[in-house]
Amino acid sequence: MATFKEFRNNVKPNWCPGCGDFSVQAAIQRAAANVGLEPEGLAVVSGIGCSGRISGYINAYGFHGIHGRALPIAQGVKLANRELTVIASGGDGDGFAIGMGHTVHAIRRNLDITYIVMDNQIYGLTKGQTSPRSAAGFKTKSTPEGSIETSLSPLEIALSAGATFVAQSFSSDLKQLTLLIEEAIKHKGFSFINVFSPCVTFNKVNTYDWFKENIVNLDQFPDYDPTNRVAAMNKIMETNGMLTGLIYQDKTRKCYEDLIPGFAQEALAKQSLDITREQFDNLLAEFK
């Protein structure tokens, strides 16, 4: 069995010192080892952004795609080889602005993949513009007078899109984050984890300290029932989305792959490409 060190490679991340994304990377590596994966059995697909670089920093099959499209690429990988563990990841702009259409549809489609968003409430790579997660009034390069749009709530959206696994965490809480990623990988269906991952360079408001002060950790509520969708929605609204932990999980729904008619358990990529003469003749019959 691989240890978390085997999920490390020798590529030096180009993230700023102190960037939250370092811990997200570490948590993925630990979780992968903890659930017993081998590097060759893991595919990490990422979008474009500072966060999108993550697929290059994990020793696994990594695919760094285009801005906002990590999810469709990841779903294609999973359909082609369902024996792989597939993790898609990227930034808040990647997943909730340019890629939002894919995010809601991937959620409702429910393929068995894990989606981790590194949410820093800003566009890091392009040097500090407003993101769909930036709060109203937030001043950035693109909103010098303060943002006049409200921030969107990915957790509410995920729930209403029919998510079967919704969690949120904070990159400083490596223990909780690792555990949640493990649960997400084990979940048979689409798992969505939004991670507060501070940008120390461009976001001077949503800092580590700010998160520490504002976060409500669900681990402190032993009675909280993550199988109750209504309660989950209430909790998100009550806390204004500032909660961490496993928020909702539905283990009863089948994943997409299991619902495709005639879809084998074996990876499609391993199946023969050939068809027989008899199969071909049958295909021709309707055109005669």
Place this chain on the structure above:
Amino acid sequence: MEDRGSARGGRRKYGPHFSTALNRLGYYLYGYRHFSSRIKGGHTNNKIRISTKPIRAISDDLDILVAFDQESIDLNSHELRPGGVVVADAKFNPTLPDGVDARLFAVPITAIAEELGTSLMKNMVASGASWALLGLPLEVFNKAVEEEFGRKGPAIVEKNVEAVKRGAEYVLELAGGPLEEFRLEPADGRQKLFMIGNEAIGLGAIVAGCRIMSAYPITPASEIMEYLIKKLPKFGGTVIQTEDEIAAATMAIGAGYAGVRAMTASAGPGLSLMMESIGLSGMTETPLVIVDTQRGGPSTGLPTKQEQSDLNAMVYGTHGEIPKLVIAPASIEDCFYDTIEAFNMAEKYQVPVIVMTDLQLSLGKQSCEMLDYEKIPIERGKLVKDAPPLEPNELFKRYEFTEDGVSPRVLPGEKYGLHHVTGVEHDEAGRPSENAQNRQKMMDKRLKKLKGVYIREAIRVDAPHEAPDLLMIGMGSTGGTIDEARQRLAADGVTSNHVTVRQIHPFPADLLLPYLKSAKRIVVLENNATAQLAAQIKLHCGFADNIRSILKYDGTPFLPSEVYKACKELN
């Protein structure tokens, strides 16, 4: 031969049994559907041309017009040739417009159908009437009807057969027997297929081993998706209807990366959305097959009409510079074989391949010679299985510099194949790199992959003359029309050669050159307004002074007479 009516009455296609029966008799058929993007309402018609010899074009005029309303007669009777025939439903008291030289047979189509129980059988009555006028044997028709309705029980079959018979009897009595001038010579009886280009593409994809299609519906591409939705599950595969064409293309890229042959299909608007994905496929050297069934553009344009105006988008689309193959099938057979080849090329050269059709090729139902599923063997190029162990921390050189530019490819899951894939410029293992030397080498490596690469029959040549008066050049569905125009020109003593360009990009300049050189005048035919194919020829081969364009962009395919006339008027 044509049947016409408005879409409102559910009269959307002439019964399939009519053409199935003709196909079984061995006739060559060529269909053309005129429809509008409104689902209900709007005039529709369905033309079918019948011949004992191969035909690949619509005809200038009609012999028989079958009409279910007066509007159809009013709109279309001018297309009848002198002495043509109109078979119309007596129910609306049909009349011929002034000046139309035709015979009108008013058959109580609705009345007979209703008498037999349902007006749904109008089709049958009308088909029976037309069949009888052509002097064809009813048994073959009845057999096709039997197969079509057999599942619904003998009573239904019997009723339909009766409808055919009554239609036939009624019209024969009016006409005094089959019409001698329309009597068809017996056909060769050889087994042929009758299908649309989109079905041939779907079939080709299955034979090629494509097992995932991700697509978003659009006219005129949707039939490919619909065909594969029915068939792929039988081969362990699946079709996924995505949220948009960006998802469709990138999902196919993900599947291709993970080792499954995957495709998407769309038309102009979808192609526009896929541009960034095409670049990703090119940069990451991930196989991708896209079908673009061209329709009238720009924007929503003429969504149900013929055009060939996406050529530039396919050749030049996506930012930066990547190797990319654009293939243009020119027949139903091509749709099948080229699709198989597209998948081979995409894997062998690890590039995006665009299969370009046009609406008439995608949707016109035509005769097709028997297909051979073994003619083009599956080739997967440098796909590595069981790669040897790597040193600790060493990555698989997925983008290794090689002689031909094509690097070994491993699939995720492979024990010793770990590497990184990125649309960012990268080194041999896929790690991002901004090194200037590496950048240049990588660009050269990618771009040389398709140097001198040709598909089978990159140009198709019919060159009976050493120094013809005309060299006619076309692509896609226009070949049959060009050939008919050439026959008429030959009768006037004008000699011509014909080249169909089937590989649009990289442009097969050296193959085309000798034919350009030998012709006195070069004519390029295309369904667009800006002569996009001619521009490619001029760019890659020259001859600008000697090239003339015949362009049509009103939404309808070329007619042989139009091409003939335009050629006569050339300067």
